[in-house]
Amino acid sequence: MMRLKIPPVVILFLSLGIIFGMSYAFPAWVYKFEYQTLLSRIILAMGVLAALSGILSFRMKGTTVDPTKPDKASSLVTAGIYKYTRNPMYLGMALILFGGIIRIGNPSTILGLVFFVWYLTHYQIKPEEEALSELFGKEYEEFCSKVRRWL
Numbered sequence: 001m002m003r004l005k006i007p008p009v010v011i012l013f014l015s016l017g018i019i020f021g022m023s024y025a026f027p028a029w030v031y032k033f034e035y036q037t038l039l040s041r042i043i044l045a046m047g048v049l050a051a052l053s054g055i056l057s058f059r060m061k062g063t064t065v066d067p068t069k070p071d072k073a074s075s076l077v078t079a080g081i082y083k084y085t086r087n088p089m090y091l092g093m094a095l096i097l098f099g100g101i102i103r104i105g106n107p108s109t110i111l112g113l114v115f116f117v118w119y120l121t122h123y124q125i126k127p128e129e130e131a132l133s134e135l136f137g138k139e140y141e142e143f144c145s146k147v148r149r150w151l
Contacts, residue, residue, distance in 0.1 A: 023104050043102060070132055
C-alpha cells in the first residue's frame with residue numbers, strides 16, 4: 001500500500017541533516033534579531049505539543065500510531081487537534097524543524113523544511129490518505145473536506 005516505508009522520524013533526521021549541512025555550507029548567510037531564541041523555543045514547543053496531542057488522541061481512540069501501516073487503523077480520529085489539522089504529528093515535526101531554522105538564523109536552511117514537507121506530503125501523507133479513504137470511505141472524505149492536510 002505505502003510507496004515507501006521510511007518512518008517519518010527518519011525523514012525528520014534527514015531534514016535536520018540538510019538544515020545543518022546548509023548552515024555549514026553557507027555560514028556567511030546568518031541573521032540575528034531580538035528575541036530570536038525565544039521565538040524559536042516557542043515554535044519548537046508548539047511543535048512538540050502538536051505532535052504529542054496527535055499521539056495522545058490516537059492512543060485515546062485505541063488506534064495505531066504506526067505511520068507505515070495506516071491500513072491497520074481501527075478508528076478515524078477527528079476530535080481534538082484533528083479539528084484543525086489532519087496530520088498534527090507531521091505538523092509538529094515541521095514546527096520543530098522551523099523552530100530550529102529560526103534559532104540557527106540562516107535562510108538557506110529552509111531547504112530542510114521544504115524537503116520535509118514535500119517528501120512527507122508525496123510519499124507518506126498521500127498514501128496514508130488513500131489507505132484511510134479505503135478503510136473509512138465517506139466518513140474520511142467528509143473529514144478531509146472540513147480539515148486541511150497541514151493547517
